[in-house]
Amino acid sequence: MENFKQLGVKDNFVKAISELNIIQPTEIQNQVIPLLLQGNTDLVAQAQTGTGKTAAFGLPLLHRIVAKSKEVQGLILCPTRELGQQIAKQLFKFTKYSDKIFVESVFGGVQIEPQISALRRPTHIVVATPGRLIDLVKRKAVDLRKVKTVILDEADEMLSMGFKKELDEILTMLPAIESKWLFSATMPDGIQKIVKRHLSGQAIKIEINKKRQVNRNIDHQFLICEEKEKLHILIQMLNADPKARGVVFCKTKSAAQTLAKQLQAKNIAADAIQGDLKQVERDKVMRAFKKENLRILVATDLAARGIDIEALAFVVHYQLPDKDEYYTHRSGRTARAGNRGISLALITSPEIKQIRWFEKTLGISFKQIRRSK
Structure with missing residues (x-):
């Protein structure tokens, strides 16, 4: 496709990303966005960092959010604070011309109280490192019962950092889940086990050509x-x-x-x-x-x-x-x-x-x- 409108992205999002100089879809965006906009599905996508993954999953996720509802509807798991903050920042920019969709980034290594306070405000999407998310759930600071879409970004890096137990725990505490999207640069055995255990057997698999x-x-x-x-x-x-x-x-x-x-x-x-x-x-x-x-x-x-x-x-x-x-x-x-x-x-x-x-x-x-x- 030549542009995002042809992929099915709404005009208000197209206008916002155009101002960010995101004009021509990358290969991962071309393949993933139309699929994810069609409806509920599980997806396993193998693609490297720097290929436009945030827009590939972020735009379809934003389409699924009901802005009038105050509940957390989307969850994005990622390995590091910087990546989480970067994703949240990008999603905020994508919503410049849409209804206000509130995104909160939470992560370990800092005091938890300010994050608990921030989550008391209406929040539609939570971007989190796995360990900190579990801490927040245990403190009843975040409610995941209405989450319909969960995204694992850089899943292999989360595994290499020792988050397998946390990922398994989080993926079993989402009663309203409708779609699970996993993005990973590599597909080691640990990722294959997560896919087999937590994603449906009909999950769509996409691998982007490294070259x-x-x-x-x-x-x-x-x-x-x-x-x-x-x-x-x-x-x-x-x-x-x-x-x-x-x-x-x-x-x-x-x-x-x-x-x-x-x-x-x-x-x-x-x-x-x-x-x-x-x-x-x-x-x-x-x-x-x-x-x-x-x-x-x-x-x-x-x-x-x-x-x-x-x-x-x-x-x-x-x-x-x-x-x-x-x-x-x-x-x-x-x-x-x-x-x-x-x-x-x-x-x-x-x-x-x-x-x-x-x-x-x-x-x-x-x-x-x-x-x-």
Whole structure:
């Protein structure tokens, strides 16, 4: 389809998303939106981060909400605070010209009382991390008895964070449920078990071609060097364009923390987000980065889930990811809102095999660059 109106999206939502420069549907949106607008159904969709999933499930969900009713009718489960806040923010923007649909984001790592207070207001959709949602249910702060649609976003990440028990518990406490929509980048055994246990045998299954998922405005590059040379090359690159801002990815928490300190020692405004940070510390780093008090964010793959910052010139893979979907997620931090961006991998000679693998599985092309003298 060429536009969202042809997919069946109401004019008031089309007007709102057009102002966000969401004009031409992505593949996941093309396939999912018409199906979900038809009526009650269970759906299993395999698609990477950064492919437009929020609009793919968010627009059909908004169509299903009865604004005059004050009950929670939609539930979205996601792995991290940042992703939850991002989803809630997007849904709010989608409703600019529609009846007021109220969305509340709740998550762990912060005091629960303000969230309990917020949920006393009329709330139509709750976006939640699984653990915090169960805490709120036990305190009778949120009523899920009228929820008709539940969405699991980035289900594989929720499993990898140890939320299987919580997901099973939540999915069995929804007496009025009519539709269950699961979105996941990968389909490990744990996801298959959830699908088999909680979704109907007639659930529609959709898998988006990996080779169509990577943003075409990204220039993929790699530079071959020794491991001990990476820091010097990264600093050289950053000094060559002092105004350019970006994210540098590491595989481990300790590597991210060490690299951030090394960059700080070279007077580069950098800091790290990784899993061991307390929520208040993480929030402080993200605020500084968004306000441009920090130039470089050093991140691990899981910690970077849900961050949404525009105008980033580049991402650097200081350590290559193990999975191709992680590469898609990492590189998708740049080239937003129609801009071009650079995804640079600093690799050792043996890792060229992994670059060729990404080219093959993701349908992208890498350009080798040489280090400057």
